[in-house]
Amino acid sequence: LESLGKGAFGDVYKAREKYTGKSFALKIVPSPREVMALSDLLHRNIVRYFACWVDDIGYQGGGSETDSYSSTQSSSDNLSRKYLYIQMELCKAVTLREWIGDKNTQRDFKRKESLTIAQQIASGVEYIHSKNLVHRDLKPANIMFGQDGEVKIGDFGLVTADNDYDAGNLMERTLYKGTPSYMAPEQSRKTYDRKVDIFACGLIFFELLWKFSTGHEKQAVWHNVRKQNFPQEFVHDFLQEYSIIKPMLCLKPEDRPEAKALKKDLEECICRLNAHEIDGHSSRSV
Template identity: 40%
Template sequence: MDLECMEKINHYCQINKLSLLYDTAAMTGPSHDPEFTIVVKLNDVEYGTGTGKSKKEAKRVAAKKTWEMIEKQSPSSMGAAESATTQTISSPEPDRDYVSLLNIFAQRTRLQVDYPERTRTGDAHAPIFSCSCTISGQVYGRGTGSTVAAAKQAAAKQAFEKVETEKSNGNSILSIHSDSSEVPTQSDSNSISFEDSAPMLVEKMKDMAVCEKLSPSQRNAQSSALKSKRKLAANFPNVRKEEENKNMSDSDESLPDVDTNTRKGNGNPHTVDKTFLGNFKNIEPIGEGGFGNVFKATSKCDKTTYAIKRVEFTKNVRREAEGLARLTHENIVRYHCSWKGYDHITSRDASLNSDKTTRCLFIQMEFCEKGTLEKWIGENREHQNYHEMAQNKFLQIMKGVEYIHSEKLIHRDLKPPNIFISHDDKIKIGDFGLVTPVAYETLTKNIGTKSYMAPEQFGDRYGKEVDIYALGLIWFEILSALTNHEKNEVWPSVREGHFPKSFTNQFPPKASIIKKMLSTDPSKRPSATRILDLVKSVDKEKSLKNHTC
């Protein structure tokens, strides 16, 4: 809404030939926690004033107040500005998610699609973002937009159209870089053809499963599994509500074949799913819970070890695969593919286990060798450089969450057991089973892990601020490095923003930021971007002090 006000003011000034200035009137507070005051001036006449923890936040507040003043003064000009704004800002076509289309293209052809160049130009109140799209290192598209997401979609669209053109001319990147068996054709009713229109592609994608291509011998061994009709795990926001309202009782014929022998009979005690058994070896369980089971398994095709999550297939279970499929960031667990099948879901409670097979979704993801953040804290709390390492880990977590929020998603279940560490010591945020779009007006109550849930999350109206609250608790947990017993004693007070005196004395600036992150008023919690700026500012001040001592 505030951004819309800024756009309307811009057009109002253009129509009425007025000069527009966002003047910084004041900056108060300490350097690590400043407060800005911005005044909007039209032809040097002061209008709305706004304050905020960043200039951007203060500008938005000032713009909103200014537009309210303009509405009262000049309804006709306001209407003209709204009309101009409507004409200028056009929403992308809902049935053309080119980023997702290229993700599927990359998975099917084993080519890498990336968006390496991202720049920002223009005024602070009306930025223009630019983005490039590369396929296997070659630039295939460039795009601009009023947001990073819009620029990315524009670049993806150009790249997608170039691939279509190359394919029709017979010199496609498909034939240069991949085996002809990888190229989807129109004759395959369950495949993606780049000659199809985007709406047709979306419809085809809704009826496919994303699965890596097999060698000829593997294909023969699993022909019945590959011939069957499948569902796709990519995320298309425009069809999400329709998908969730669908009757999920597909016929058994639409699912891969199931090994009806017992688990011991097929040589593996953990699964009877033929796709799982045919594509992977060395299948070992590494986690289980109410969500299902997680396995460590090695691909027979590329010899790489992956994490395979097996969950009972319900109308909402696609959410995790959809969320992961649209996210590409170095601090987020990488999604590879998913498929449907019948298998056993095992539980810690042996009495709940049976030989009955259940309809399941399998999600193939990056395997993080070093385990969870929870494990890392326990193993490193006594290290002499622990706090320096901990700060680095938290910055990576923040960058991952900033990206999730930039994609208009909320994680809703951030906690140390859901944050992983890769072989190269990088943070990887995972477990997207509760991810949901920010745009949802009413959300599910009591969703998340209660000890990390924000107060408003116990109701049905909340936003991405619930992730900020959880991050405040995680930051406290990383810095304090408490044992489970110590944590249980102080946790209720910490949730209310009351920290042990020793913690406040040891980390005064950081304790102040964490307190804001744990505010009971969601609107007072800083954004992920703002937190990153504050943390960097605190670290810079500390570095300068150490240098001068």
């Protein structure tokens, strides 16, 4: 029906299943890695997988060369190359990146809403890690919202197996896989584990709470936050969240919390915020 996005690891379209009339997201990729992971994942905060199939050619998007896989390949390439079609849950068009952009322009800031989003991300990451997987490319552009508004982690094009923390015998990795501004420091080395996802989450959670007025400001603050140097105003205004986020950005991966503990901390933070709101309403009513 329409293009939803294009990236280095595949193109995504909105498609309608003829027999049911239901709409889905259809991703076309040249590698089976993503579907192998998605087929094992079933969680409310992860984009749901339904089915997949292989075809010899990519989708001819309206006959346009820019919308077509196969038209950009030679005829000999098309004969040997296979394309994997992945049928997935259709999410809302707005990603977390757009949500954050809108938040930065709004006067009224919804702290609890940001914390709820962070808690749902942590819940999804906890589940991914429980399946012995590492996402490796967590960032706002890869986090979406379902039709019911719940957070949905997507884009598993860089997913890989975890090491399960076995006696320091870390698996060798491909260097620099991920998005540089959200990558953990150790992703420049060949050995790392699931704690790279925790580092990325720490940056995302900070971004959910802090307003950037300009891109230049973000660049300056971002560099410092990656080194655990937070704006003083952030520490003052978000002391509870600061105590959660700072350990997530530890240079040493072993010093970062597990996703399970992170989810629990965020849940407790939301509960304290709710209790404070109730106390505030009670005081005003008296």
